[in-house]
Structures are given as structure tokens and as C-alpha cells.
Amino acid sequence: MFGHQTPLSGEHSRLNGCPVSLDHYKRLQELQKQLQEQQQQLQVALSASYSSPDAKAASVIGLQGQIAVTLGALQQISAEIAKQAVAGSTGSMVNITA
Secondary structure (H helix, E strand, C coil): CCCCCCCCCCHHHHHCCCCCCHHHHHHHHHHHHHHHHHHHHHHHHHHCCCCCHHHHHHHHHHHHHHHHHHHHHHHHHHHHHHHHHHHHHHHHCCCCCC
16 A cells, blocks of 8 residues: 655755765766776776877876866765764764763
């Protein structure tokens, strides 16, 4: 009668008392996977043969640029997760200085 329902985006965290939305964790995982793939591509590019040193440099620099963008996005989403976690936990802090 009361089948399991999947929460809407962001609702999961509210249902479980967690201040950080599930969307942020999913995005973090996506970016981590993307970074891993880009690092593998960079390893391949570094060991591959090219027609000239300039061709290799262009390939490697392009991949490094993609990695830099992904790292920036990871940093941004990590900061957002931390900000939400701190904002959500401030109401449940216990004073132990009494």
C-alpha cells in the first residue's frame, strides 16, 4: 500500500536530517569520475607518439586545461557542500563549556 518512493532532488537530505542535498553529492561523484577519466587521457597522451613535439604539447596542454576546469568545479561544489553542512549543523551544536 505504501510503496517506497524515491525523494525528489534535495528532498533526500531533508528526510534524513542531513543538511547537504543529494544533488551536490551526485555532482561531486560525477566530477570525480570525470577527473579520473581526464587524468587517464593525460597519461595516454603523455606516452603516445606524435608527429611533432608541438603536436604533443598541444594535446597535453589541452587536457591539462580540461583538468583545471574540472578541478575548479570540484572545488566549487566541495565548498558548497561544506557551506551547507556548516549551515545545517549550527542549530544542533552542543555547548560543552558549562
